[in-house]
Structure formats: C-alpha cells, structure tokens
Amino acid sequence: MTARLTHRLMLSSAAPIAAVVIAVVLSSIVLLISGSNPLAAYADMVGHASKLETQVDILNRATPLYLSGVAAAIGFRMNLFNIGVEGQYLLAFIVSAHLGAQVELPAVLHIAFILVVAMAVGGAFSGAAGVLKVTRGVNEVISTIMLNAVVISGLSAWWIVEWQAGGEISATGGRVGTEPIADSGILPNINSWLELFTREIGLGKKLTGMLVIAVAVGIVYHVMLNRTVFGFDLRASGANPTASHVGGVSPKRMVVIAMALSGAVAGLVGMTELMNTGYYPSNPISLLGFTGIAVALLGRNNPAGVAVAALIFAFLDVSSGILQISGAASREIVEIMKGVIILTAVIAYEVVRRIREREEAAAAAAAMATSPAAAL
Amino acid sequence: MTLAIELTGITKRFPGVVANDDINLAVAEGEIHAICGENGAGKSTLMKILYGMQPPDSGTIKIHGEAVELHSPAQAIDLGIGMVHQHFMLADQLTVLENVILGAEPMRSFGRIDFDAGREHLDEVGRAYGLDINADDLVETLEIGERQRVEIIKVLYRGAKILILDEPTAVLVPQEVDELFRNIRELKASGATILFIDHKLDEVLEIADTITVLRQGQTVGTVKPEDVTAHDLAEMMIGSELPVPDAGASTVTSEVALAVDGLRVIGEGDRAVVDDVSLSVHRGEIVGIAGVEGNGQAELVNAIIGLDDPDEGTITLLGREITRFSVRSRREMGLGYVPQDRHRDGLLLGFTLWENSALGHQTEGPYSRGPWLSRAGMRDRASRIKADFDVRTPNIEVSAHALSGGNQQKLILGREMVAGPAVLIANHPTRGIDVGAQAAVWDDIREARAQGLATLLVSADLEELIGLSDTIVVMLRGRLVASLDPNEITPRDLGAYMTGAALEAEAP
Numbered sequence: 001m002t003a004r005l006t007h008r009l010m011l012s013s014a015a016p017i018a019a020v021v022i023a024v025v026l027s028s029i030v031l032l033i034s035g036s037n038p039l040a041a042y043a044d045m046v047g048h049a050s051k052l053e054t055q056v057d058i059l060n061r062a063t064p065l066y067l068s069g070v071a072a073a074i075g076f077r078m079n080l081f082n083i084g085v086e087g088q089y090l091l092a093f094i095v096s097a098h099l100g101a102q103v104e105l106p107a108v109l110h111i112a113f114i115l116v117v118a119m120a121v122g123g124a125f126s127g128a129a130g131v132l133k134v135t136r137g138v139n140e141v142i143s144t145i146m147l148n149a150v151v152i153s154g155l156s157a158w159w160i161v162e163w164q165a166g167g168e169i170s171a172t173g174g175r176v177g178t179e180p181i182a183d184s185g186i187l188p189n190i191n192s193w194l195e196l197f198t199r200e201i202g203l204g205k206k207l208t209g210m211l212v213i214a215v216a217v218g219i220v221y222h223v224m225l226n227r228t229v230f231g232f233d234l235r236a237s238g239a240n241p242t243a244s245h246v247g248g249v250s251p252k253r254m255v256v257i258a259m260a261l262s263g264a265v266a267g268l269v270g271m272t273e274l275m276n277t278g279y280y281p282s283n284p285i286s287l288l289g290f291t292g293i294a295v296a297l298l299g300r301n302n303p304a305g306v307a308v309a310a311l312i313f314a315f316l317d318v319s320s321g322i323l324q325i326s327g328a329a330s331r332e333i334v335e336i337m338k339g340v341i342i343l344t345a346v347i348a349y350e351v352v353r354r355i356r357e358r359e360e361a362a363a364a365a366a367a368m369a370t371s372p373a374a375a376l
Numbered sequence: 377m378t379l380a381i382e383l384t385g386i387t388k389r390f391p392g393v394v395a396n397d398d399i400n401l402a403v404a405e406g407e408i409h410a411i412c413g414e415n416g417a418g419k420s421t422l423m424k425i426l427y428g429m430q431p432p433d434s435g436t437i438k439i440h441g442e443a444v445e446l447h448s449p450a451q452a453i454d455l456g457i458g459m460v461h462q463h464f465m466l467a468d469q470l471t472v473l474e475n476v477i478l479g480a481e482p483m484r485s486f487g488r489i490d491f492d493a494g495r496e497h498l499d500e501v502g503r504a505y506g507l508d509i510n511a512d513d514l515v516e517t518l519e520i521g522e523r524q525r526v527e528i529i530k531v532l533y534r535g536a537k538i539l540i541l542d543e544p545t546a547v548l549v550p551q552e553v554d555e556l557f558r559n560i561r562e563l564k565a566s567g568a569t570i571l572f573i574d575h576k577l578d579e580v581l582e583i584a585d586t587i588t589v590l591r592q593g594q595t596v597g598t599v600k601p602e603d604v605t606a607h608d609l610a611e612m613m614i615g616s617e618l619p620v621p622d623a624g625a626s627t628v629t630s631e632v633a634l635a636v637d638g639l640r641v642i643g644e645g646d647r648a649v650v651d652d653v654s655l656s657v658h659r660g661e662i663v664g665i666a667g668v669e670g671n672g673q674a675e676l677v678n679a680i681i682g683l684d685d686p687d688e689g690t691i692t693l694l695g696r697e698i699t700r701f702s703v704r705s706r707r708e709m710g711l712g713y714v715p716q717d718r719h720r721d722g723l724l725l726g727f728t729l730w731e732n733s734a735l736g737h738q739t740e741g742p743y744s745r746g747p748w749l750s751r752a753g754m755r756d757r758a759s760r761i762k763a764d765f766d767v768r769t770p771n772i773e774v775s776a777h778a779l780s781g782g783n784q785q786k787l788i789l790g791r792e793m794v795a796g797p798a799v800l801i802a803n804h805p806t807r808g809i810d811v812g813a814q815a816a817v818w819d820d821i822r823e824a825r826a827q828g829l830a831t832l833l834v835s836a837d838l839e840e841l842i843g844l845s846d847t848i849v850v851m852l853r854g855r856l857v858a859s860l861d862p863n864e865i866t867p868r869d870l871g872a873y874m875t876g877a878a879l880e881a882e883a884p
C-alpha cells in the first residue's frame with residue numbers, strides 16, 4: 001500500500017520536476033550561447049538562496065504569488081479566466097490603504113478592517129465582471145482586461161492627484177504615497193516564528209505575517225472545494241454546466257460567486273506590501289496578478305500544487321538578484337526559465353496522465369489474469 | 377462473397393473489466409449486420425476498436441481482406457469506415473454545415489475554407505439519401521433526432537462505405553425508425569456495408585441480414601433473422617424471456633401531485649413552442665407524453681424542472697405553486713428528473729460514480745449535512761444504486777465515462793429513484809438499456825407508483841408508453857392534442873396521432 005502511494009506521489013510530482021529539469025537544460029543552452037557559464041550562474045543562485053535572509057525574501061515573494069495563484073485557480077475551476085487579478089489587487093490595495101489610514105481602531109480590529117476592505121473591493125470589482133457576463137454575455141476575459149486598464153492607468157493616477165491636492169500624499173522622508181496606516185493596522189512580522197528553528201534574521205529582513213493568512217486561504221480553499229456542498233457545486237458547474245444546472249446549480253449564480261471569490265482573494269495580494277510599508281506607494285509592486293495565472297497553471301489549480309509553483313517562481317525571482325552583483329549571467333535568464341517551465345509543465349502533465357491511464361489498464365489486466373471471476 | 381470486415385481474436389481490457397474477450401466477427405460486403413447484447417457486453421468497445429478510437433490489446437482487423445492496424449479514426453475514415461456514436465459528438469455552437477465539414481474542410485487558396493463547395497456537397501449527400509436538414513441551423517437548437525441526421529450526413533460526407541451506427545434507433549419514434557431503415561436500405565443498395573447496434577429486437581429482426589450476439593465480452597453466436605424469434609435472441613443475450621411492459625392494476629389516487637395550467641413557452645421567432653398546455657399527474661399515476669421529437673416536449677419538461685421560465689401559466693407541485701422556483705428548491709421538494717441526454721444533462725463524466733450519484737441531491741442527506749459533504753454518505757448511496765440497479769462496474773471509484781451507455785443510464789435512474797421522489801419526470805428512462813434491465817426498470821417504476829409516485833413519462837418507445845402509462849397525452853406543435861386510453865390504442869394508431877394524421881382523419 002505504501003509502495004503504491006509513493007509510486008502515485010512520484011507520478012504526480014513527475015510532471016513539475018520534469019518541467020524544471022527541462023527548463024534548466026534549455027536555459028543552460030541559452031546561457032552558453034550568450035557566452036555565460038551556466039554552472040557558475042546556478043551556483044550563485046543556489047548559494048544566495050541558501051542564506052536565511054534570502055529565504056525570508058523568497059517567502060515574502062511567494063506569499064502574494066500564492067494568493068494571486070489561488071485567485072486565478074478559483075476562476076479556472078469554473079472555466080473562468082479572471083485575467084483581472086492585476087487590477088483587482090491594485091485597486092484593493094489603494095482603497096484599503098486609504099481607508100485604513102482614515103480610521104482609528106484597536107489593533108486586531110484595525111488589521112481585520114483593512115483585510116476585509118481589500119477583499120470586499122477585490123470581490124466587488126471582479127464580481128462586477130461576473131455580473132456583466134451573466135446579464136450581458138460579456139466575456140470575462142474582455143471585461144477584466146478593460147477593468148484592469150481602468151484601474152491601472154486611470155483610477156490610481158486620478159486618486160493620487162486628488163490626494164496630493166488634499167495634502168494626503170507627502171514626499172517627506174523619501175516616501176511618496178498615501179498617508180501611512182497607524183501601527184495598530186499593521187500585521188506584525190513573524191520573524192520570531194522562523195527564528196525558533198534557526199538563528200536570528202539579519203539585515204533588517206522581516207518575514208511577512210501575510211504568510212499565515214496565505215496558508216489559511218489555501219486551507220480554506222482546499223476544504224471548501226473538496227468538503228463542502230458549495231465546493232461540489234463549483235467543481236460540478238465548472239466540469240459540466242448544463243448537467244449541474246439540471247442538478248440544481250444555477251450556472252449564472254456560480255459564475256458571479258466564483259468571480260467574486262476570485263477577486264476577494266486577489267484583494268489580499270497587495271496586502272503583503274501594505275503590511276510591510278504601511279502605505280500605497282506611487283510605484284507598487286506590480287505584475288503579481290499576471291504571474292499568478294502562470295502559478296495557477298503550473299500548480300494545476302490545486303492548493304498544494306499552487307504553493308509549490310509559487311515557491312518555485314519566488315525562488316527564481318529572488319535568487320536571480322545575485323546575478324546582477326556577481327555578473328555570472330543576465331538576470332533575465334529566469335524569465336526564460338519561467339516561460340519554459342510553464343510550457344513544458346503543460347506537456348508533461350498530459351504525458352503523465354497517459355502513463356497513469358496505461359498503468360491502470362495494465363494493472364487491471366494483471367489482476368484479471370489471476371482472478372478471472374472478478375470481471376464484474 | 378468477400379468480407380468487408382473480419383475481426384479475429386479481439387481482446388480489450390479496462391481496469392477491472394474485460395470488455396472484449398477474444399471476439400470474432402465477420403461482416404460480408406453489402407450486408408446489414410446487427411450487433412446485440414446486454415449493457416456492458418462490449419458492443420461499443422468493439423465498434424470503437426474497428427473505428428480506430430481504441431487500440432485492441434490483441435487480435436487482428438481485416439478490411440476488405442487486408443490486415444490493417446488502426447491508430448486513429450482518421451485512418452479508419454481513409455479506409456471508408458464511418459461511425460455514428462451512441463452519444464453524439466457535435467459542437468453545439470457550430471452550424472450543421474460547420475459540423476459536417478469539420479476536419480474535412482474543402483479548401484480554397486490561402487487556406488480559406490470553401491463553404492460553398494461544402495454546402496453543395498452536403499446538399500448532394502442529403503438529397504442522395506433523402507436526409508433532410510438545414511445547413512445553417514445551429515446544432516444547439518436541434519432536437520436529438522435531427523442531431524442524429526447530422527451525424528449520419530457527417531459520416532456519408534466523408535465517403536464512408538462501411539457505416540457503424542451505435543444504437544441509432546434509441547432516440548427515434550416508429551415513423552422515424554421507418555425512415556431511418558429506408559435510408560439504411562438505400563445505403564445498402566448503393567453498395568454500403570452497415571453495422572449497427574440495437575436493443576430493440578423486433579427492429580433488429582426487421583432490418584438485419586445477419587445478427588451477432590455478444591455477452592460479457594464474448595461472441596455468443598451469429599444467426600440469420602429468418603432462423604430466430606425475438607424470444608430466441610433475448611435468450612441468447614440475457615438468458616431469459618423477453619419482458620413486456622405492463623402497468624398492472626391501477627393505483628391512481630385523487631390527489632394531484634403535479635399540475636400544469638395554461639403553460640406557454642415562447643421560443644424563437646415569437647412562436648409558442650409550448651402552447652396553452654394543461655395537465656395533471658396524480659399520486660400513483662403515470663402520465664405518458666407521446667410526440668415526435670421537437671413538438672415542445674423538451675420545453676415543457678424544462679419549464680417543469682425549472683431550467684426555463686414559462687411565459688404564461690402556472691406549475692403546481694404538491695399543492696404549492698412553483699412556477700418561479702429554482703431548480704434546486706423544486707428538487708428539494710421531491711421532484712426527480714431523468715434527463716433525455718445523459719451526457720449533456722445527467723452526468724459529470726470525469727467525476728467518480730459516487731460523486732455522480734449525488735448530483736442533483738447534493739444538498740440533501742445522506743449526501744451532505746448542512747454545508748458539509750458526506751463522502752461516506754455519497755459512497756454508501758452509490759454502492760446501493762450499483763447493487764439495486766445492477767450498474768455493471770468494477771467499483772464506484774471509477775469515473776462515469778468508464779461505464780457503458782446503458783449502465784450510465786441505470787446509474788442516473790437509480791440516483792433519482794433512491795432519493796424517493798414524490799414526482800418523477802422521466803425523459804426516455806430506458807433509452808439504451810438492454811431488454812433484461814428494462815424489465816427491472818419498469819418494475820421499479822411500477823413499485824414506486826404503487827407507493828404513490830407520480831410520474832410524467834416522456835418516451836420514444838411507444839410500447840413502453842402504452843404499457844406503463846395510466847393516461848397518454850399526445851403533444852403536437854406545442855399543444856396537447858389528444859388524451860388517450862392506453863388500453864385501447866396500438867403503437868401504430870398512437871404514431872398516427874403523433875404525426876397529426878389521425879386528427880386530420882377525424883376532422884369533418
């Protein structure tokens with residue numbers, strides 16, 4: 001039994017591992033062609049990543065990527081392509097930063113308030129695309145792209161100007177952004193948790209408390225999907241909307257709810273940065289939404305898979321920082337690696353699926369040979 | 377006489393099942409060859425192997441005397457083999473023409489599709505075989521009978537000379553079956569070889585030149601229709617007598633369970649597809665709806681289930697008006713539903729059998745408790761359905777697509793019956809089920825009827841309609857045009873009512 005379990009685990013991890021290996025091989029070729037030494041570059045990256053401080057950075061990067069990946073995955077489960085995670089998290093970020101700075105609340109409530117506002121804004125914004133889809137038949141890809149454009153270029157710029165006029169934005173102390181949130185609204189870092197296992201974290205690095213929230217979101221997502229009636233409805237409706245409708249699941253309702261949920265999780269993506277700096281800056285960390293789509297794809301929309309994918313991407317992003325200093329290779333090589341990983345993963349998953357099917361059939365045939373009576 | 381097809385020693389295994397076990401089959405050129413056998417006997421699997429969809433584990437295939445190895449349907453098509461599947465494979469969002477030419481597009485320069493040439497060829501094929509269809513209709517809007525015609529045209533369009541039809545008559549009413557058989561004979565006259573699967577033995581005896589019977593993946597025998605009776609065939613298939621539907625003593629009560637009053641549904645082009653329909657079904661009663669496909673039965677059923685809102689009229693379930701209720705609340709009130717198209721409306725093909733056995737009832741015990749699913753409850757019910765409804769499967773962990781067509785149908789029926797509905801809408805409930813299992817299903821429905829189940833039965837099988845129903849209403853162009861006593865009507869007469877011929881004769 002355990003042997004079979006390990007075999008199954010190996011099969012399911014075979015695809016992502018194969019994807020990473022192929023990506024390493026291909027990028028080595030690219031590096032060789034461009035005249036760099038791939039081994040030196042990888043050694044630099046791995047060496048850098050073995051430092052505790054770098055690992056903190058990787059986790060801090062993986063946290064928003066994971067949330068963004070889960071947001072995309074919720075949509076994918078319903079065959080919805082929420083390409084608007086990008087706009088949703090930036091809008092949620094700016095609104096919750098603004099409102100969070102306006103209120104005075106005791107610590108826990110203040111933090112909860114900010115997170116709830118972020119989720120509500122993301123959810124409403126994304127839910128709107130869902131409503132457009134079911135009432136007007138607007139494809140969610142189109143509507144979320146448009147809404148992205150509105151947020152990314154329009155709203156943010158407009159609000160920043162507004163707030164500047166109101167004196168809310170100051171450039172003092174090198175800070176350009178919304179008014180800072182009081183300490184009571186800032187989720188504390190969890191350095192002490194990590195330090196339990198290792199030494200003290202140096203260089204002023206802080207491990208984001210949002211990591212805990214992200215893990216919680218992953219668990220809730222898993223339980224919701226697999227253990228609740230709602231999750232059954234969601235999976236069923238995504239797999240066969242007409243049969244599910246006959247089975248009492250309104251496809252329109254599910255589209256709106258799935259979009260809203262996806263947006264609500266998206267709303268949390270920007271919170272890692274907000275809880276670190278305390279304000280919405282003029283140049284927030286962006287592109288997390290688009291990367292999340294790739295993370296969801298690599299992680300097969302499943303909570304644990306998305307976590308692994310987020311960690312892989314975060315590792316590549318962060319550890320490649322050393323290349324700029326060491327000069328072993330161009331840092332952009334990791335972008336090539338990410339692309340190759342996604343492409344090969346898609347192919348590798350299909351190959352593994354076929355292998356598994358064939359194995360099942362062979363196992364059945366073997367079982368049959370020993371006990372023909374078990375045919376039916 | 378040369379052999380068009382010669383299969384020798386074909387074996388095919390699936391997890392837990394030997395679907396084909398050393399099967400031999402010889403089909404002469406230009407003959408109509410029927411394949412019979414109980415659900416899960418391996419008929420579809422054998423046909424899929426012949427069509428290159430699934431590789432056999434062992435065995436050889438000879439086409440026109442030449443040994444071939446088929447790896448894909450494309451190869452089979454090149455050899456002049458075409459197949460119409462048990463479950464249609466059409467793209468809903470495309471037109472008839474687009475579906476027909478899909479994968480065999482006539483090309484103009486620069487890779488543009490030549491739709492005119494396609495249309496011309498399509499019309500030619502349609503005329504040659506008397507298959508009438510509008511090339512520009514969206515497949516989504518077609519009734520099942522019309523979809524089948526599209527599937528057949530699609531195969532002929534590709535120049536098939538060996539035609540495989542998997543349960544082509546399951547969806548048709550007698551008049552349509554006659555027409556299909558006329559087409560088949562015409563095809564044969566023009567030199568085609570036809571292989572078809574059918575559960576209705578009298579049809580098989582009428583049209584086939586040769587009959588091969590399968591049982592549990594093995595060939596039981598090959599016979600000529602003139603040498604056997606339907607009883608002999610049934611015995612070869614299931615080892616027992618041919619069952620006949622029989623309602624038994626009436627159990628109709630005076631209590632109305634389902635009432636439809638003045639229902640109108642407006643379809644495309646402002647035409648009423650359901651036109652002022654009123655009917656009631658009492659506890660313990662089975663009301664049969666007869667009609668040629670596309671006369672508003674589907675829309676009527678959709679309105680009762682809650683998939684579409686009617687434009688006028690009311691629906692009352694167990695004394696409560698439910699005209700605007702959601703599908704879910706209707707189901708929770710005790711409305712059971714066996715849909716017509718099991719793949720589109722009844723199953724989650726990629727999900728396990730135990731998940732499928734909860735679909736439509738997932739908000740109720742034992743499938744769930746409050747917001748939480750109960751996997752134990754789901755598995756428990758699934759095992760019960762498997763046992764009580766004789767769903768042939770190695771276990772309930774396999775996904776629904778691994779079941780044979782008839783066994784999928786039994787799973788759906790079982791799911792709706794074990795939920796203990798107060799009202800059951802059964803749309804072609806025994807479609808694709810073998811004669812043995814059919815009898816069991818009829819027994820189940822009768823038993824539930826005795827316990828007070830109200831059933832609205834829509835069926836293309838007129839024997840079943842007449843045999844089971846307490847009352848039969850005929851639906852024609854959206855209206856209920858006649859209410860008949862099943863004890864006093866023959867299938868032929870009923871067919872005449874369905875096409876409107878009887879009404880014209882009656883009119884002064």
Ligand SMILES: Nc1ncnc2c1ncn2[C@@H]1O[C@H](COP(=O)(O)OP(=O)(O)OP(=O)(O)O)[C@@H](O)[C@H]1O
Binds near residue numbers: 414416420781808
């Ligand atoms: N893809 C599959 N995976 C696993 N098992 C399968 C698969 N396809 C068919 N089977 C099994 O093979 C057996 C034969 O199935 P097949 O579909 O050929 O039956 P059939 O004779 O066409 O029955 P029916 O009259 O119900 O359509 C069944 O037991 C079925 O469960």
Ligand SMILES: [Mg+2]
Binds near residue numbers: 421462542780781782
């Ligand atoms: Mg079949």
